[in-house]
Amino acid sequence: MQGKTLKKRLLFVGYDVTDSNSWSGTPYAIYTEFIRQGVDVVTYNPYKWKQNRIASILVRILHKTILPSLGNDLSVWDQLILSILIKRKLKKEGIDIVFYTANGASISSKKIQSYLFSDAISHERYKYYPYAKKRSKWKDKLLNFLLINSEDRQLLSMEHIFTQSDWVKNYLHDDLGYPEDKVEKVGFGLNVKLLEGKKNHDNNLLLIVLRKGNEKLKGLCLLLEAFKEVKKQIPEVRLAVVGTDGEKQDGVTYYYNQSRSVTLELFKQATLYVMPALNEPNGQTYLEGLANKAPIVGLNRFAFPEFSGYGKYGYICQNEDPKELADILIQALSNKESLKEKANAGYNYIANLNYNWENIVKRFIEVIFK
Numbered sequence: 001m002q003g004k005t006l007k008k009r010l011l012f013v014g015y016d017v018t019d020s021n022s023w024s025g026t027p028y029a030i031y032t033e034f035i036r037q038g039v040d041v042v043t044y045n046p047y048k049w050k051q052n053r054i055a056s057i058l059v060r061i062l063h064k065t066i067l068p069s070l071g072n073d074l075s076v077w078d079q080l081i082l083s084i085l086i087k088r089k090l091k092k093e094g095i096d097i098v099f100y101t102a103n104g105a106s107i108s109s110k111k112i113q114s115y116l117f118s119d120a121i122s123h124e125r126y127k128y129y130p131y132a133k134k135r136s137k138w139k140d141k142l143l144n145f146l147l148i149n150s151e152d153r154q155l156l157s158m159e160h161i162f163t164q165s166d167w168v169k170n171y172l173h174d175d176l177g178y179p180e181d182k183v184e185k186v187g188f189g190l191n192v193k194l195l196e197g198k199k200n201h202d203n204n205l206l207l208i209v210l211r212k213g214n215e216k217l218k219g220l221c222l223l224l225e226a227f228k229e230v231k232k233q234i235p236e237v238r239l240a241v242v243g244t245d246g247e248k249q250d251g252v253t254y255y256y257n258q259s260r261s262v263t264l265e266l267f268k269q270a271t272l273y274v275m276p277a278l279n280e281p282n283g284q285t286y287l288e289g290l291a292n293k294a295p296i297v298g299l300n301r302f303a304f305p306e307f308s309g310y311g312k313y314g315y316i317c318q319n320e321d322p323k324e325l326a327d328i329l330i331q332a333l334s335n336k337e338s339l340k341e342k343a344n345a346g347y348n349y350i351a352n353l354n355y356n357w358e359n360i361v362k363r364f365i366e367v368i369f370k
Helices: 022-036 053-065 076-093 121-128 137-156 166-175 220-233 260-269 285-293 321-336 336-354 359-368
Strands: 010-013 039-046 097-099 111-118 158-164 183-185 205-209 240-244 254-255 271-272 296-299 314-317
Touching: 010 022, 010 076, 010 260, 010 359, 022 039, 022 097, 022 121, 022 285, 022 359, 039 076, 039 158, 076 205, 097 220, 097 321, 097 359, 111 359, 158 359, 205 220, 205 260, 205 285, 220 240, 240 260, 254 260, 260 285, 271 285, 296 321, 314 321, 321 336
Parallel strands: 010 039, 010 097, 097 111, 111 158, 158 183, 205 240, 205 271, 240 254, 271 296, 296 314
Antiparallel strands: none
8 A cells, every 4th residue: 555646635634733742743743654554645624713703702702602622633612613614525536435543533425434542432531621510501402402412413414434532433333333444442552662671669759641731530630639649648649740831849840831852751751640530531652661661550431440450550539539549559559569460461461452553543544555
């Protein structure tokens, strides 16, 4: 397939594919691998329209007055606008195949072959948004009609759906009734190299990587509260927070607007990768932690239990509770033998699965251009 241009063109709808830091480098990795394997790709960033100040202000007003947003990529208004923009792009480029990343399926048509690489189901995430409980019943019903039912219809209209986890795959097949032969788990590629050499687990360094604006959803607030208790019991413990800044706290260092190389070095040094995310359906960084022999810590929701090997490669916090999280971290750091066993098990899991974009994109091509 390499070096041979395929007959059909493909519209790649996702985050900025030219940015190797966007979504842990996932869209960039898929795009470059499509090109390497000979696919004629036209890219479209569905979030670029938000750079228009007037449009951005209008959408924010609609979010607050009629239907609150579910998040940057999940709101009703975003979906409606994106549907129009993508249809225009398809017509302009003369393309009949669309490949979406994440949960960005915002158009469905029998005339267009649509394929999705999915990490989440929007209305499953909806349950955990902090402002979901504040909505009135009529807004919930309207939201269910406009977004959730619409998403289900869009998913059912897909030619094929590739999932990053069994959690999404099982939902699509078992709950939504999506045909079993049209949904498959392919996992996703590793955007970091496997750790080479020995790992020092005596650093007592905790690490979390996120993006500014997502602090609460990624569980930073929960982690900072738990860290206070951990610090009392283990004075030498440290916490590295990558991707945002914040108020000064003993033992906490923020790394904001730093290069990717800084993040990669922190992964190598980290004893534990801790992201008790309130709303993270997948978590590329969990795998990056395992690849660096850092057992992972997260909440018992979405795909985290699956990524942790149901506790074999990490620690599962059952509740959104800083005291429970602190107890888990203290126990983990106090039992280094068990921690090292989990670290090695997680590392071997990643190494043996051979997570790589070449094989995954090859499978995309086999299905799309069959």
